[in-house]
Amino acid sequence: MVEAVHSDGRVERGNATRRLVLRRTMEVASVEGLGGLSIGRIAGELGLSKSGVFALFGSKEELQLATVRAARSVFVKAIVQPVLEMPEGVARVLRLCDGYLEYSRGRVFPGGCFFLAVATEFAAREGAVRDAVALARQEWDQLITDALTAARAAGELRADTDAAQLGFELVALLDMANTTSALLGDETGYERAAAAVRGRLRAAAVTGAGV
Incomplete structure (x- = not known):
């Protein structure tokens, strides 16, 4: 029983350290890229032993992969989960787009969109x-x-709407808002993108879809 308690404690400490490391690696990678990560650097910045961090990840590549997986989880929680209970339709599309803009503008990651x-x-x-x-x-x-x-x-977009083409255009608008903010410090891109997304959806929507 004592052995099991000690084992559980070690596991929990390891999980806590892993979460701490990944919070930092996501921050660094969003600004400097994944190439800026190394086990030695992150251990030093967090006051951890290099051997302890190495035991958790094993290699720089695994540290990078774990960082991508962690960033994906953050992205899903911030943008995707809030729409899961929404009915299918234009409002759901709009909420996804608005969620992305909020995620970028709110600097969930200091460098803007991690991906x-x-x-x-x-x-x-x-x-x-x-x-x-x-x-x-x-x-x-x-x-x-x-x-x-x-x-x-669901009948909220015209039957001739090319979903792949419209999706490409919407994502391009979101990307541009993030880039103009992160690279140029221009926050007006968020309002421009939000207006353009609504304009594109309005143009494709049937009457009464409520865009």
């Missing part, structure tokens, strides 16, 4: 980290397209 920050870094590379970043991006793009497809099926 935009690391996408360019890994766009021309190969490997497991690049694949994880690309998959997260594909999931987001597909989520918007699927929400538009469902809104069309």
Whole structure:
């Protein structure tokens, strides 16, 4: 029994350290990219032993992959979970877009959107980290397209609406708002993007859809 208690305590301490490390690696990567991560650096910044952090992650690549997974969980919690109980339709699409703008503007990550920050870094590379970043991006793009497809099926968008094309345009607007804020310090992009998203949805919506 005593052994089990000690074991549980070690596991909990390990989990707490892992959460602490990943909070810091997400912050760093959103500003400097995943290439700015190293076990030695993060251990030093957090006052942890390098061997202890290494025991949790094992390699720089695994630290990067764990950071991507953690950032994806934060993204889902901030943007996706709030719409899960909403009925399918234009309002759900709009809430996803607004949620992204709030996530970026509110600096959930100090560098803005984590995935935009690391996408360019890994766009021309190969490997497991690049694949994880690309998959997260594909999931987001597909989520918007699927929400538009469902809104069309619900009769809230015109039957001739190209959901993939409209989704591409909406995501491009969201990306641009994040980039103009993070790179140029221009916060007006958020209002412009919000207005443009509503304009595009309004143009595709049937009468009474309430955009």
